[in-house]
Amino acid sequence: MGASFSRYLCLAVGVAYPAYASFKALERPHTGHDSKQWLTYWIVYGATTSVETVASPLVCLVPGYNMTKTLFLIWMMSRQTHGATIVYDKLLCPFLKQKESFVDRKLEEAQEAAEGVLSSFVRAWGQTITDQVVAIQKSDEFKQICLAIKALASPDSIEERRKEKSID
Structure with a gap:
């Protein structure tokens, strides 16, 4: 296979x-x-x-x-x-209970580090990203895409597609 x-x-x-x-x-x-x-x-x-x-x-x-x-x-x-229960009861649960405080501590450290990185990223790039999003929203291409999506989602358009499918 x-x-x-x-x-x-x-x-x-x-x-x-x-x-x-x-x-x-x-x-x-x-x-x-x-x-x-x-x-x-x-x-x-x-x-x-x-x-x-x-x-x-x-x-x-x-x-x-x-x-x-x-x-x-x-x-x-x-x-x-009950394979998952067997693996959990015999292997994972005892292992995780033994390592629980260590894992909790490391997860807390990782979360704090991730929040720091995110905060630094937002400070460094937040305004640039915001400016880019605003520029995209103001662009003619974005407006055309929004109008096309709106047209596709209109009840008339949906009904037309249903009729086309039933003809095929």
Whole structure:
């Protein structure tokens, strides 16, 4: 099976389906178990994706890696195997509890640093960006694009497109 196909399959199985299932769990009343299952899945998925990203130079050398990962993700989300709960309870939770204060401290430091960088960026470039946005908004091209979008969104235009589709 092609590497590209298996990557897309892995994405569909590992992200798209769980995202939709998480949406369904949040929107259904009284689904505490479903919500917990999907929250646990996302915690484990995030941890494995983080490790995978760091190990990516080695991972790409493993034949069949994406297919193996897809099978692992299916195992993790299965209601019969409770794979994500097993990985969380046996590995992640004990590890995170042990490192929690260190991680909290580092995250706080990173947040403060990011806020400092953002503040410096806004001080240095804020006015320039504002001037550019204002100039774009005043341009004829921008006004033409806005008029075209407005025309496309008008009820008459939408009805015309529906009629065209029904003719085809």
